[in-house]
Amino acid sequence: xxxxxxxxxxxxxxxxxxxxxxxxxxxxxxxxxxxxxxxxxxxxxxxxxxxxxxxxxxxxxxxxxxxxxxxxxxxxxxxxxxxxxxxxxxxxxxxxxxxxxxxxxxxxxxxxxxxxxxxxxxxxxxxxxxxxxxxxxxxxxxxxxxxxxxxxxxxxxxxxxxxxxxxxxxxxxxxxxxxxxxxxxxxxxxxxxxxxxxxxxxxxxxxxxxxxxxxxxxxxxxxxxxxxxxxxxxxxxxxxxxxxxxxxxxxxxxxxxxxxxxxxxxxxxxxxxxxxxxxxxxxxxxxxxxxxxxxxxxxxxxxxxxxxxxxxxxxxxxxxxxxxxxxxxxxxxxxxxxxxxxxxxx
Amino acid sequence: xxxxxxxxxxxxxxxxxxxxxxxxxxxxxxxxxxxxxxxxxxxxxxxxxxxxxxxxxxxxxxxxxxxxxxxxxxxxxxxxxxxxxxxxxxxxxxxxxxxxxxxxxxxxxxxxxxxxxxxxxxxxxxxxxxxxxxxxxxxxxxxxxxxxxxxxxxxxxxxxxxxxxxxxxxxxxxxxxxxxxxxxxxxxxxxxxxxxxxxxxxxxxxxxxxxxxxxxxxxxxxxxxxxxxxxxxxxxxxxxxxxxxxxxxxxxxxxxxxxxxxxxxxxxxxxxxxxxxxxxxxxxxxxxxxxxxxxxxxxxxxxxxxxxxxxxxxxxxxxxxxxxxxxxxxxxxxxxxxxxxxxxxxxxxxxxxxxxxxxxxxxxxxxxxxxxxxxxxxxxxxxxxxxxxxxxxxxxxxxxxx
Numbered sequence: 001x002x003x004x005x006x007x008x009x010x011x012x013x014x015x016x017x018x019x020x021x022x023x024x025x026x027x028x029x030x031x032x033x034x035x036x037x038x039x040x041x042x043x044x045x046x047x048x049x050x051x052x053x054x055x056x057x058x059x060x061x062x063x064x065x066x067x068x069x070x071x072x073x074x075x076x077x078x079x080x081x082x083x084x085x086x087x088x089x090x091x092x093x094x095x096x097x098x099x100x101x102x103x104x105x106x107x108x109x110x111x112x113x114x115x116x117x118x119x120x121x122x123x124x125x126x127x128x129x130x131x132x133x134x135x136x137x138x139x140x141x142x143x144x145x146x147x148x149x150x151x152x153x154x155x156x157x158x159x160x161x162x163x164x165x166x167x168x169x170x171x172x173x174x175x176x177x178x179x180x181x182x183x184x185x186x187x188x189x190x191x192x193x194x195x196x197x198x199x200x201x202x203x204x205x206x207x208x209x210x211x212x213x214x215x216x217x218x219x220x221x222x223x224x225x226x227x228x229x230x231x232x233x234x235x236x237x238x239x240x241x242x243x244x245x246x247x248x249x250x251x252x253x254x255x256x257x258x259x260x261x262x263x264x265x266x267x268x269x270x271x272x273x274x275x276x277x278x279x280x281x282x283x284x285x286x287x288x289x290x291x292x293x294x295x296x297x298x299x300x301x302x303x304x305x306x307x308x309x310x311x312x313x314x315x316x317x318x319x320x321x322x323x324x325x326x327x328x329x330x331x332x333x334x335x336x337x338x339x340x341x342x343x344x345x346x
Numbered sequence: 347x348x349x350x351x352x353x354x355x356x357x358x359x360x361x362x363x364x365x366x367x368x369x370x371x372x373x374x375x376x377x378x379x380x381x382x383x384x385x386x387x388x389x390x391x392x393x394x395x396x397x398x399x400x401x402x403x404x405x406x407x408x409x410x411x412x413x414x415x416x417x418x419x420x421x422x423x424x425x426x427x428x429x430x431x432x433x434x435x436x437x438x439x440x441x442x443x444x445x446x447x448x449x450x451x452x453x454x455x456x457x458x459x460x461x462x463x464x465x466x467x468x469x470x471x472x473x474x475x476x477x478x479x480x481x482x483x484x485x486x487x488x489x490x491x492x493x494x495x496x497x498x499x500x501x502x503x504x505x506x507x508x509x510x511x512x513x514x515x516x517x518x519x520x521x522x523x524x525x526x527x528x529x530x531x532x533x534x535x536x537x538x539x540x541x542x543x544x545x546x547x548x549x550x551x552x553x554x555x556x557x558x559x560x561x562x563x564x565x566x567x568x569x570x571x572x573x574x575x576x577x578x579x580x581x582x583x584x585x586x587x588x589x590x591x592x593x594x595x596x597x598x599x600x601x602x603x604x605x606x607x608x609x610x611x612x613x614x615x616x617x618x619x620x621x622x623x624x625x626x627x628x629x630x631x632x633x634x635x636x637x638x639x640x641x642x643x644x645x646x647x648x649x650x651x652x653x654x655x656x657x658x659x660x661x662x663x664x665x666x667x668x669x670x671x672x673x674x675x676x677x678x679x680x681x682x683x684x685x686x687x688x689x690x691x692x693x694x695x696x697x698x699x700x701x702x703x704x705x706x707x708x709x710x711x712x713x714x715x716x717x718x719x720x721x722x723x724x725x726x727x728x729x730x731x732x733x734x735x736x737x738x739x740x741x742x743x744x745x746x747x748x
Binding site for chain 2: 243244285
């Protein structure tokens with residue numbers, strides 16, 4: 001039975017994965033993940049790509065809202081900024097390894113602008129201020145025809161690497177999950193830097209943080225910029241994945257989707273972002289599959305259960321808020337602890 | 347005692363959930379060889395479910411009827427659909443799933459964004475023709491969307507037909523009628539407006555104003571106040587299904603205005619014309635499809651009613667969505683039949699050529715004129731107006747080619 005890890009050096013203490021077991025599990029997970037295009041069905045890959053894109057966006061919102069405590073309802077609009085940036089640049093021949101960081105940077109810049117009210121207001125007032133940002137950007141998406149294609153939307157050329165076109169989900173998968181791994185690693189490391197700790201300090205009590213020497217202006221705007229950067233990259237990936245996009249995709253409901261994902265997954269943690277994005281994407285799908293599977297034995301069951309799917313999904317979210325407010329990440333931590341201490345009770 | 351413990355139950359559910367997505371490939375093996383497959387991503391739930399359910403019924407009924415009549419060149423049609431919830435992510439995932447598992451020759455989606463999002467994959471597959479209830483102009487593009495067809499006149503063409511009708515109706519009048527547009531701020535609302543305005547200008551019709559609203563939850567009073575200042579003779583609504591048209595009409599009448607109310611396509615369904623009719627106003631509009639009570643001029647409409655009486659005796663209302671989906675089924679079956687009779691495999695090149703050869707396709711009266719699909723759409727329409735005595739929409743013009 002393993003009850004703790006005994007670190008014998010600072011280097012050991014600083015490691016992201018602090019035990020051999022963790023490293024082995026992570027290696028196995030990454031191996032399974034990156035070989036998925038060779039063994040997964042087309043459907044599984046399509047769902048995985050969608051989860052990957054949502055995951056990048058969720059990671060970003062978890063920095064802004066989860067770590068720094070700044071509510072943002074403009075996250076879907078930041079994704080739109082990233083998507084249209086990639087669309088415009090890709091049409092002008094830019095490769096994906098330039099379009100994606102540029103999309104993130106432009107979204108980050110706009111994130112700073114939208115985040116400016118956070119210096120004066122917080123909570124519900126900040127939510128309304130960012131909501132205004134969402135509507136302004138949505139208006140731009142619909143009206144700036146020459147760049148965004150207006151209401152009918154625009155097309156995005158496929159990404160390519162040295163002339164090798166990333167066509168189809170099996171190839172896009174590597175682009176999406178390459179970004180997921182890099183950005184998840186960055187988010188995890190960010191939380192361990194003084195910037196990440198400043199985010200948490202601002203979230204917990206901003207006046208106290210300022211007294212301790214945290215620059216509120218810089219920290220709050222940085223939190224918005226980082227979150228928007230992730231959203232911009234996610235938007236760019238979304239563009240490459242679908243190849244065509246309309247402004248209707250970046251609706252307010254998408255921003256609410258990401259807020260729900262970080263709450264269900266767990267605020268302020270990378271694992272929470274992962275679990276939240278997976279839960280929000282796969283649970284409605286699993287309910288739908290169950291309804292269809294059940295209808296093979298009970299004809300007409302799908303007709304009854306499918307409309308109930310949204311209700312069940314809503315109840316699940318409410319259940320999490322009531323019974324597990326720390327999200328799926330806390331459930332995961334408890335499960336791990338149970339295995340570590342088994343057969344003793346935790 | 348069943349011998350099933352909570353742990354084994356949880357393990358079983360976990361295993362089923364884990365392996366479920368991988369079982370998709372196995373489903374392909376179950377497909378009957380030789381069937382012509384129609385896939386669909388239908389909005390059975392969500393905000394568009396009233397249309398999705400009707401379209402799903404229509405495809406099931408069409409396939410049942412067609413197979414009972416001998417199928418397509420001796421082969422059976424098979425319809426495979428799943429619920430998209432009117433969500434793009436879900437709709438695209440279903441497309442990919444059914445494409446991998448069933449290799450369908452035809453696929454019906456739920457919206458304009460869906461049609462655009464699957465376009466590259468559909469073309470790359472080389473074996474599927476797609477369509478959807480969207481009448482967006484960008485989708486009726488044989489060069490850019492060679493795999494897609496639009497099952498009706500585009501919103502722009504419907505607006506043009508409406509303007510022609512207004513101009514013809516005003517012949518001999520002292521002054522041409524003034525027109526106000528009210529449309530929703532989305533592709534559904536905006537798509538046809540430029541074409542309508544251009545045709546109005548050409549015909550010398552006066553557009554006195556435009557009001558752009560949200561698709562749903564419209565704050566009607568301020569918009570009606572604008573209409574009071576414009577005092578139009580005709581108000582054309584575009585991009586709504588039912589709401590907020592009846593509320594606009596009610597408030598306009600309360601304000602002492604009684605303009606002619608016009609709409610297009612999906613807004614001409616029973617929910618709208620009955621609600622507007624109950625306020626004492628006759629809804630007028632342009633539709634690609636005949637109404638279900640017009641069985642005298644449409645043998646196919648009579649077949650639909652017979653089929654419904656057999657398969658869904660409780661199904662009371664045949665909506666335009668039902669007719670749209672049935673018509674798509676007819677087009678799919680005709681494309682497949684032309685290819686199979688010529689001993690050509692059902693690939694995109696052959697099916698596209700077969701579709702473009704359908705220059706005088708008989709829709710059994712569902713679309714009035716013989717349909718010309720060489721432009722990847724069924725470009726015709728007819729003006730209908732509400733008859734308060736019969737409580738139905740009745741023809742107010744002949745069929746007009748767009």
